[in-house]
Amino acid sequence: MGRVLIIGAGGVGTVVAHKVAQNADIFTDIILASRTKSKCDAIAKAIGGNRIKTAQVDADNVDELVALFNKFKPKIVINVALPYQDLTIMDACLIAGVNYLDTANYEPKDEAHFEYSWQWAYQEKFKKAGLTAILGCGFDPGVSGVYTAYAAKHHFDEIQYLDIVDCNAGDHHKAFATNFNPEINIREVTQKGKYYENGEWVVTEPHQIHKPLNYPHIGPKESYVIYHEELESLVKNYPTLKRARFWMTFGQEYLTHLRVIQNIGMARIDEIDYNGQKIVPIQFLKAVLPNPGDLGENYTGETSIGCRIRGIKDGKERTYYVYNNCSHEAAYKETGTQGVSYTTGVPAMIGAMMFLKDEWKRPGVNNVEDFNPDPFMEQLNKQGLPWVEVFDGDLEL
Numbered sequence: 092m093g094r095v096l097i098i099g100a101g102g103v104g105t106v107v108a109h110k111v112a113q114n115a116d117i118f119t120d121i122i123l124a125s126r127t128k129s130k131c132d133a134i135a136k137a138i139g140g141n142r143i144k145t146a147q148v149d150a151d152n153v154d155e156l157v158a159l160f161n162k163f164k165p166k167i168v169i170n171v172a173l174p175y176q177d178l179t180i181m182d183a184c185l186i187a188g189v190n191y192l193d194t195a196n197y198e199p200k201d202e203a204h205f206e207y208s209w210q211w212a213y214q215e216k217f218k219k220a221g222l223t224a225i226l227g228c229g230f231d232p233g234v235s236g237v238y239t240a241y242a243a244k245h246h247f248d249e250i251q252y253l254d255i256v257d258c259n260a261g262d263h264h265k266a267f268a269t270n271f272n273p274e275i276n277i278r279e280v281t282q283k284g285k286y287y288e289n290g291e292w293v294v295t296e297p298h299q300i301h302k303p304l305n306y307p308h309i310g311p312k313e314s315y316v317i318y319h320e321e322l323e324s325l326v327k328n329y330p331t332l333k334r335a336r337f338w339m340t341f342g343q344e345y346l347t348h349l350r351v352i353q354n355i356g357m358a359r360i361d362e363i364d365y366n367g368q369k370i371v372p373i374q375f376l377k378a379v380l381p382n383p384g385d386l387g388e389n390y391t392g393e394t395s396i397g398c399r400i401r402g403i404k405d406g407k408e409r410t411y412y413v414y415n416n417c418s419h420e421a422a423y424k425e426t427g428t429q430g431v432s433y434t435t436g437v438p439a440m441i442g443a444m445m446f447l448k449d450e451w452k453r454p455g456v457n458n459v460e461d462f463n464p465d466p467f468m469e470q471l472n473k474q475g476l477p478w479v480e481v482f483d484g485d486l487e488l
């Protein structure tokens with residue numbers, strides 16, 4: 092049905108490559124490109140069958156990207172490099188006439204701040220070019236928005252309270268490691284907390300609001316309100332929401348390490364001088380931390396991510412909880428990576444599949460909840476991320 096180009100050969104890129112290769116009827120040709128070509132080659136070799144071509148690209152460089160796009164002529168690019176590259180890849184898509192999908196919104200390198208405004212500003216350009224851009228199509232953002240759209244479409248007349256709950260109850264048996272790119276992860280979780288209530292954003296100190304929540308098959312885990320990017324588009328697209336929050340679990344060990352990392356200056360994102368050389372401490376830290384893509388081998392336990400929603404149906408209050416549990420071991424068996432890469436990579440593949448099947452095709456810049464959730468939900472069940480619904484249970488929130 093179409094040729095796809097994946098950019099980024101980290102943990103998530105590995106999963107996307109496996110999943111597109113498994114769906115050969117949709118993805119007829121696959122190209123995997125990244126800054127370090129040897130990583131692409133290793134992934135292509137592990138998948139085998141000469142299914143995947145590889146290439147080197149610096150995705151900060153628009154000209155290099157355009158040359159790559161013109162050489163391979165993909166119908167869609169799946170961007171699973173870093174959020175820093177979103178805008179250069181979108182620029183190249185506009186020049187070369189290629190559709191676009193990513194899993195994380197743009198953030199500038201020199202400011203730990205993410206919001207959609209930079210990418211939403213491309214709306215008219217993508218519309219005019221007749222190209223579709225699909226933003227934030229991992230698990231969260233991604234499936235969290237699709238779950239919300241599905242709930243609003245099928246189970247509510249009005250959704251009023253939304254809590255996205257993200258639990259990783261896995262154990263990678265390392266003293267400290269992050270489950271996706273350490274630089275992006277640490278920038279995200281050390282930010283101030285922020286949630287939406289009664290038409291306003293409420294800002295808190297980092298990790299100020301927390302409580303234990305019960306996760307299916309896992310039990311109670313301390314969960315913390317943090318700011319997460321999908322809240323920005325969801326409160327805009329569902330104006331009936333009175334409150335929208337995002338909760339993530341953290342273990343005490345993780346939080347202690349994080350505090351030390353911050354206190355000793357290793358989370359700094361500005362350049363410092365080290366022996367006459369400029370280095371950015373958080374980038375140096377990334378170089379010495381375990382590679383998230385390599386955590387899979389000894390990872391045990393599960394992730395559980397879902398949406399807990401309260402609202403009105405047929406004049407009565409109703410609650411709804413939809414979630415997926417993903418086993419790190421099963422993810423590793425299938426793709427050689429852990430569950431967080433898996434839960435991100437599978438939806439990215441499904442988003443591209445939705446585009447190629449003409450299910451999700453709309454010139455302009457779109458968040459996932461702008462599209463019909465039904466075919467995507469169907470694919471989640473087929474592609475390794477089955478979901479479970481609980482009606483009128485206790486949401487604890």
Ligand code: NDP
Nearest residue numbers: 099100101102103126127150172195229230231232271272
């Ligand atoms: P990794 O750090 O493991 O992989 C990133 C890859 O991008 C690496 O292969 C890296 O190359 C490559 N890359 C970085 N800069 C460039 C560049 N300038 N040009 C070309 N390639 C580049 O990250 P993850 O796989 O863990 O995460 C990938 C993305 O997924 C991130 O944007 C992350 O925010 C997002 N994510 C989204 C989630 C969701 O649910 N929505 C959850 C988790 C992650 P090299 O190997 O040379 O360093």
